[in-house]
Amino acid sequence: MQTFRTKLSQVESVLQNAGVYCGHGYESVADEAVALVLGAAGLLPEQPTSLLDQPFPEDADTQLANLLDRRCVQRLPVAYCLQEAYLAGLRFISDDRALVPRSPVSHAVAECLSPWWPEHKVPSLIVDVCCGGGSLGLVAAAAFPGATVLLSDLDQQALSLATENIILHDQSDRVSALRADLTSAIQSGCVDILLANPPYVSRAEIAQLPPEYRAEPRIALEADAEGTELAVSLLQEAVRVLAPDGLMLLEVGETWMALEDRLPRVPFLWLELPQGGSGVAAISAQELRDWDAAGIL
């Protein structure tokens, strides 16, 4: 008889031998094995350790074999295999219409952006620009129940997934999705919190990425030759759209060094996030206005 424990160990070996790359929300093949085994058995991620010695249901074997084929042969990220991803404790529908949710900004957002956003201040409008499947904006909607949230993206496929996630979270009354090029559809001076996670992988880097990334929409990853173009545009546009006391959270990952080279006089402060992750900056509207006035953006 196979138990969950023996199944987990087998799946971990299969993943190890296949040489899968873990970079889409799971840190190790052990974590991925747990997700795949529980997913095959139709169980939620949080289970008591006593499950380990329970029999693994035989009728879940076919589903597990299908999942392993998708993961090891087709090299799809676990989230696409299971059609779901968890971010900051929330569940999202995930498929190849949008990037797998994994932004390190999510944990800071779930904690109401403390200490960068004043405690107890209710933002009126939060915009998740370049929203993909909408996970960041929906984490923000949960953290700030009084806010209206706009999810925007250029890619209609991503927006269709974002719309499904809005419905999944039952947030249609205050979260909406809109197709737009960066902040072009947003009125001046009205955004309290701007969440910006644009594509920032340079053309040279994209060719080096493991196969799992090829399953994700190219528009979600690839930027210009340096990877900084959209980030610079967003910094400039944020000056216009942010409210006087607004806040921008910008994520550029490993491209932070290229961004510093591109804007050498901007004193970026890269955050130390509790859950890890690099290249995230919290920038106040006042700082942006100062940088814009000094002509350094």
Ligand SMILES: C[S@@+](CC[C@H](N)C(=O)[O-])C[C@H]1O[C@@H](n2cnc3c(N)ncnc32)[C@H](O)[C@@H]1O
């Ligand atoms: C790195 S993904 C981020 C997705 C999402 N924020 C997340 O954390 O999962 C970047 C997103 O930017 C979108 N995008 C690319 N160019 C854009 C543009 N010019 N205007 C708006 N969105 C754009 C892509 O379609 C993609 O969904």
